[in-house]
Amino acid sequence: MRYLIFILLVSAVCFSCKKDTAGKPVEIYLLKTYQTVTGKCQVNASTALLKDTAMIANNDILAYSPTLYQFKLSERALQKAKDLDDFTPFAVCVDKEVIYYGIFKSNFSSSSCDNSITMDAGWGGANNHITMNLGYPGTTEATVIDDLRNDPVLITSLQQQGKLK
Numbered sequence: 001m002r003y004l005i006f007i008l009l010v011s012a013v014c015f016s017c018k019k020d021t022a023g024k025p026v027e028i029y030l031l032k033t034y035q036t037v038t039g040k041c042q043v044n045a046s047t048a049l050l051k052d053t054a055m056i057a058n059n060d061i062l063a064y065s066p067t068l069y070q071f072k073l074s075e076r077a078l079q080k081a082k083d084l085d086d087f088t089p090f091a092v093c094v095d096k097e098v099i100y101y102g103i104f105k106s107n108f109s110s111s112s113c114d115n116s117i118t119m120d121a122g123w124g125g126a127n128n129h130i131t132m133n134l135g136y137p138g139t140t141e142a143t144v145i146d147d148l149r150n151d152p153v154l155i156t157s158l159q160q161q162g163k164l165k
Contacts, residue, residue, distance in 0.1 A: 025094070028055055062163065070132075
């Protein structure tokens with residue numbers, strides 16, 4: 001009888017524990033220190049240092065569309081993105097390893113940013129999305145940006161977490 005009670009108790013504990021989500025955490029960090037590449041709107045990766053905590057945590061990233069390059073965020077995380085100042089640098093990371101650096105651009109900015117992936121919170125962050133674009137307001141044929149928005153490590157982690165749409 002004790003053996004049966006023990007097995008039932010252990011089973012109940014095992015089934016009630018929340019399992020960790022597969023996949024490494026995907027987070028967006030602001031930078032503690034950085035410099036830009038001379039003459040370009042681009043973070044110099046060799047000088048960038050991440051802040052200690054993520055601005056947008058893994059739990060705040062609800063989904064990602066690899067065709068639209070959009071992250072769906074929690075309401076709280078979207079507000080953090082919308083509160084950023086124009087030209088704020090950030091890093092998209094998997095398990096705190098930088099996948100790419102970018103620059104936040106408000107959608108009413110009159111200045112361009114041709115050499116970076118840019119984050120746009122949209123007009124009011126429709127549907128709680130932020131979009132990662134190549135440049136702002138776009139790129140020209142003369143500008144080449146290393147497009148890491150669908151980096152395999154990023155996509156794999158999001159897929160393992162069931163966050164790809």
